[in-house]
Amino acid sequence: MILCKLKLENFKRYKTFELDFDEGLVGIIGKNGSGKSTIFEAILFALYGEFKDRGYKEIVRNANATDKDAVVVELDFEFDSIEYKVVREFRGKALSANAKLYKNGELITSGAKEVTTSIMKLTKMSKEAFLHTLFASQKELTSLSNSKPEDRKRMIRKLLDLEKIDYIEKELIEKSRELKREISAFAEVLLSAEDIQTKKEQIKSNEAIKKTLNEELQTQTKQIDSLKLKELDIKKELESFVKTKEAKQKALSELNLLKNSINSNIENQNKLSTELKDLEEKQLQYKALEPIKKEYETLQSNLKEQIQLKEYSLKKEGLIKEQVQLREQYKKAKNDIALLQKECEGFEALKQKEQESKTQQEQIKQTLTQIQVKEKELNSNIFAEQRIINDTTAKIQQMQALGKESNCPTCTRPLLEEYDNVIGSLNSTINEIQTNKITKLNKELQEVETNKKTIETQKEQIDKTLSELNSQLALINSKQKDLQNLSSHLNKVEQKGKENNDEIAKLDKYSYDENKHKTLENSFNEIQPKYEQMKSLETMLKRYDSVKQDLEIISKKITEQNSTYDTKEIDYKQIAYDETAHTSKQKEYEEHHQTYELKVNQINEIKVKIAQCEGEIKTIQSSLDNNEIQLKKVQTKKDDLIDYDKIKLSLSEFKTKLNSKVAPRISDIASNMYAQITKGKYQHIEVSNDFDFYIYDEGKKYPIERFSGGEIDLANLVLRIAISKTLSELSGSSQIGFLAFDEVFGSQDEARRMEILEAFHMIKEQYRQIFLISHEMEIKEMFEKVVEL
Incomplete structure (x- = not known):
């Protein structure tokens, strides 16, 4: 089934609308409320005369259409290369339904129910099956993996329309016929009595041959045992040579x-x-240099003492400089503190003035609120009086338009002679309200508004005064914090000055002589190379005793090894080995072993013949046993035939069995599509009988939740399409050539959208039309063809 053209009149949001459906991957793009989903609601209504949800009929007519305007939906489609056109209408206030069905331009059926019946016969699908097979939403896709097992099972069974049992009953009848044919076919392949007797005689003949071969096998076995014993003797002699x-x-x-x-x-x-x-x-060189060691150590000690004195001298100079800086900081801090203390005077007086201003501000706010309430009340009264004037004026205009024959607006009787009096009375009422009430109210309103402006001016002055006081108080607060910080800083400067004076007093007892320090450095630098040479020799001489000991040990070891070598050389010469005799015995062993192998091969040939006889016996016996089994199978099938008649009474049990056929089919279709979409990365999707989903990764199966969001989205997509195909096969409607998906992109990011769109590009060869509905305007460039609403 391929969609060709849709035409709407007064259908929901569309006053008039026409759309030609292209083939391929088509995007139907539009913002929320633009009527995207309405297109496919119209298709469903055209085919089945119903909407997705019952009770929808009352809101189908366009809001701008009148009761006289008909609601018309026309759908052109192609089915099995034949052109069809279905027209459905709602007419009148009661929205009476009518329909017509055309085939190749010729009217073939009319009437709402008749057209629906013809469509169901043509497509072999009910409205629910059509919806479940060809339409899917993002919510439905995510429910495949996110739902609880029982909810998922219930949803898929509903999609597959397993509630219907007509197809199951037909299958049961066909199975009964098949069993009868199989029972008849078994009668032709069972063995006859003569065949059974012949096979039993063949078994006896083979057993006689087997007995003769076993006797020959025993004779040959005794010969080979003798050869084996002789081979063992030769082998022992060879082992001695080895x-x-x-x-x-x-x-x-x-x-x-x-x-x-x-x-x-x-x-x-x-x-x-x-x-x-x-x-x-x-060692001689070391003894010559050894006297300088004491001189070096004395110089090194004196030099360390001079370095320490220099550090004390530098530290004292730094402390003196720091004391000068601290005195300057102390003087500046004292002056700044005195200045800030003067600037912070009057703080409490300002706080008192601020509190008084806040009290005045609150009183003015209360007064202003009361004035605003009074102003609102006066405006409401003026509006009410004006409405009375307007109503009275309208009555006068109505009476004047009708003349003296008009009815009294109070008692509804004809006015006649009282016409002028009534008109005069109404005008008098208007003048009284206008002169007395409204004028008085307007005067009171003017006084209230004048008073309101005065109070608002006072409020602005108080607000300004409070703002200025807040600024002054904030400034004094800031200076008080500065005063506190300066006082703390002054204390730290005083403490640091005292600590520095104590430290300088301690350092006064140390005296540093720079000339003496340089003289010691020069003497140390002159003697240091000789001292290092001496230390190097001292390190080397530590090996003297070790080397002398090693030399004594290795000399002793050489003497011992020479003695051992002489002894072993004598033992080597005493070992008697005849290589010629060894070679001769090896040749004798090989010749004897060849004779032994020849005899073994003869025995193996006899064993093969025995095995052949046993195989023929088993084959013939198997044929006889199989004949017995087939006889039992025939009886079993006869029993099954009786059981199938009983199964017809229990359709609920048969529904469960049907799952075991549906699940593998969904798995096969989904696996093929998923392998194609993922380019072979994942080869198989398993669907259990309880409709749990698993994906195979490198030969191991994992629950679908284990994979990434993008992989789950693609798996949900192929599973939903597989369910659609399975439902098409179950219903026998193999001519359906289009699919429609509503908002499958959801809130996906760009990468995930591209993966889903690539998946649709890969499966589009299996369908002539794939429609994708979306409100995401930025994805329209991704489609081959776009319908923008």
């Missing part, structure tokens, strides 16, 4: 390792001897 060879190789390896160790130790012995001679020479 052990002797390994022992000789091990002894040679140990000799080579010991020789390398001896050579390495001799090399270390030479290095240690050279190092010991070098240390003896450095």
Whole structure:
């Protein structure tokens, strides 16, 4: 089914409206209240003569239309390459319904109910099924993953229209027929009595052959046991040759390792001897430099003392300079404090004046409020009197328009001769109200307004006085804070001055001589290189005893290793190994093993023949057993046929079974679409029989809540489309070629919108028309075609 054209007259917000539907991905864009959803409400009404919600009929007519204006909806659509046109109308005050259906321009059905019946036969869909299959909203999509399990199950069952049982009853009847055909087909494949007898004789023949082969197998097994014993004897002799060879190789390896160790130790012995001679020479140099050590330490101590005295001298100079600065700060702080104390005088008098002004201000506010109440009351009275004048004037104009034949506005009787008296009385009433009441009220109002202006002037003066007092008090408050800070600062300056005087007194006992300091530095710098050379030699000589001890140890070790080497060399020469005899025995073993392997292969061939016989026996026996099983299956199917007749009495149980067919189908469709949209990242979406959703990631399934918001949105989208396709298949309406989604972008950001739109681009090949309704004006550039409302 493809939508072609929609025409509306006096339908809801549209006085007149026409829209041609394009194919492809179409965006229907407009602000809230622009009539986007109304378009698809009109499509539903055109097809089924009803609205989504009952009780909607009363507000369908345009607000500017009269009861005489008809509400008309015309929809052109294509179904199975045939053009159809449906026209529905509401006429009169009671909104009586009428409808017509055209096929290729020819009227085929008329009448509201008749057209609805024809549409349902054509599409094979009820109104609910049409809504659930072709329309989806953002709220419905998010409900797929966000709802509680029971709510989700209830919603999907409603979408799938599982409440209807006609299709289930038809399936039960067809299944019964199929069982009857299967029972008839089983009779043709079951074995006859002759076939059973032949197969039993084949089993006996194979068992006889198997017995002969088993006897031959026993004979061959005894021969191979004899060969096995001889092979073991040869193998023991070979193992003896191998052990002797390994022992000789091990002894040679140990000799080579010991020789390398001896050579390495001799090399270390030479290095240690050279190092010991070098240390003896450095020992002589150290003794020559040793006397300067005491002189160096004395100079170092004196130099540290001079550095400390210099630090005390510098600290004393800094304190003296700081005392000069503190005296200046103290003098300035004393002067500033005296000035601020004078400026803060009169603070309490200003506070008293401020309180008096606030009291006057409150009294004026109360007086002004009373005047405003009186002013409002006078205006209300003037308005009431003026309304009486207006009403009376209107009566006079009405009477004058009708003449003396008019009725009395009080008793409703014809005036006739009293006409002039009544007119005069009414004019007199107007003059009295105008002269006495309104004039008096206006005079009182003028006096009140004059008094109001006087009071307002007084209020402005008090407000100005209060503002000036607040400014003066704020300034004095600020200066009082400054006075407090200055007093604190003065105390800190006094305390610091006392601390500095005490510190200077302590430093007076120290005396620093700069010339003496420089003389000591020069002497220290001259002796320091010699002292460092001495310390370096001292460090080196610490190794003297260690090197001497190592030399003695390694010399002793070399002597021991030479003795061990001589002993091991004698042991190596005493090991007797005949390589020629070893090679000959190895050749004998290989020839005997070949004979053994040949005999093993012969035995294996016999075992294969035995296995073949056993296989044929099992195959034939399996055929006989399978025949028994098939006989039981035939009986089972006969029992099932009886059970299916009973199942027809329990339709509620059958609905549950249907879920196990629906869920995998939804899963298959959704998985294919999701794999395509995610470019193969996710291959499968599983839908359980309880309509819980899982996504497979790298072979493992996870609940849908585990994934990101964008991935959940795409999963909800493909699941909703899969449900639509499944519903189409269940209803048999495979010719539906369009889908409509209402506000699926919701409050998504730009990246999420692009993902959803890309998903629609990927699935658009499966539908000729996909309509997306949205109030987001900025996304209209994303569509191939746009209807802007």
